[in-house]
Amino acid sequence: YFIYNVARVLRDIGEMLLTFAYPDTPLFIANALLILVIIYTVRKGIEVIARSGEIFFIIMYILAITGFILIVCSGLIDITNLQPVxxxxxxxxLKVxxxxxxxxxxxxxxVFTMILPYLKNPKKAKVTMLCASGLAGINLTIAMLINISVLGVDLTARSQFPLLSTIQSIQVADFLERLDVFFMIALVTGGFFKISVLLYAAVIGTANLFKLKSSSRLSYPIGLMILFMSMTISSNFQEHLHEGLVIEMFVLYIPLSAIIPPLLLLVAFLKNRKKQRE
Structure with missing residues (x-):
């Protein structure tokens, strides 16, 4: 599940870079450059990923706030696009x-349940996880509100990258325009950390499964496997989107995220009760 997810995200980023920035660059080159950096990071361990995240968290929010100010200054926001509420x-x-x-x-x-056993203070994990999920939800809501306010419902629904289309619309005093690089930096940075965490979980999971002492060595073979998997996962971007939004939902997300974890939790609960009785 983690390996497949990494391949999908890597393909997403590669396709985006080729579509809007490097149309003459082979997909393999774009994916290979990113996965090599991620393999190096994962080999250094979860602490390096976490410390890098602390730094880039600030940079991401500076980019987001700057982009929001420029969109407001451009006069692109039309609140009537949000109506009727x-x-x-x-x-x-609620159905969606x-x-x-x-x-x-x-x-x-x-995926973060794979990292919980390695925390120095596991008691803080619950609060941190709830805060992070809430912040992610707020970020997605604000981004979608801005997209619809600028582009309208129809264009937002049709666009492959609505936030990129919104940023491309920025034009301040006939001077600041074509700020696609904002979106590129944000997407590549976010994708880097998502892939890093997923790959790290895949590496330590594989090491535990086969009882290997050194899990870091697995980052290279698994990373290379993911690179080739990202190339062969679909024949084109439209097929890739259909597989992710329709097929993957029922084959992977629902069983592995909504059915199996509660069953495992139930088994663990029953085992603990049995131990307590004994």
Whole structure:
């Protein structure tokens, strides 16, 4: 599950870079450069990933706030694009939440359960996880509100990268425009950390499964396997999107994120009760 997810995210980033920045560059080169950096990071351990995240967290928010200010200054926001609010009531949004958004992207947070045993202070994990999930939800909500306010509902729904289309619309005093690099930096940075965490979970999971003492050595073979998997996962980007949004939802997300974890929790609960009785 983690390896497949890494391949999908790597393909997403590679396709985006080729579509908007490097149309003449082979997909293999774009994916290979990113995965090599990630393999090096994962080999250094989870602490390096976490410390890098602390630094880039600040940079990401500086980019986000700057982009928001430029969008406001450009006069692109049209609040009427958000109307009518809840035209058909609260049930359509709730249906989308429980059939789509709950599984992607929030169910992918299951990957952090692979890191919990290595925390120095596991008691803080619950609060940190809830805060991080809440902050992610707020970020996604704000981003979607801005996209719809600028592009409208139809264009937002049709666009492959609506946030990129929004940023491309920025034009301040006939001077600041074509700020695609903002989106590129944010996407590559976010993708870097998502892939790093998923790859780290895949590496330590494989090491535990086969009882290997040194898990870091697995980062190279698994990373290379992911690189070639990202190339062969689909024949084109449209097929890649269909597989991720339709097929993967029922084959992977629902069973591995919504069915198996509660069953494992139930088994662990029953085992603990049995031990306590004994």
């Amino acid at each position: 809840l035209e058909e009531g609260i049930f359509p949004p 939440v429980f059939t789509q958004i709950l599984y992607f992207p929030f169910s992918e947070a299951i």
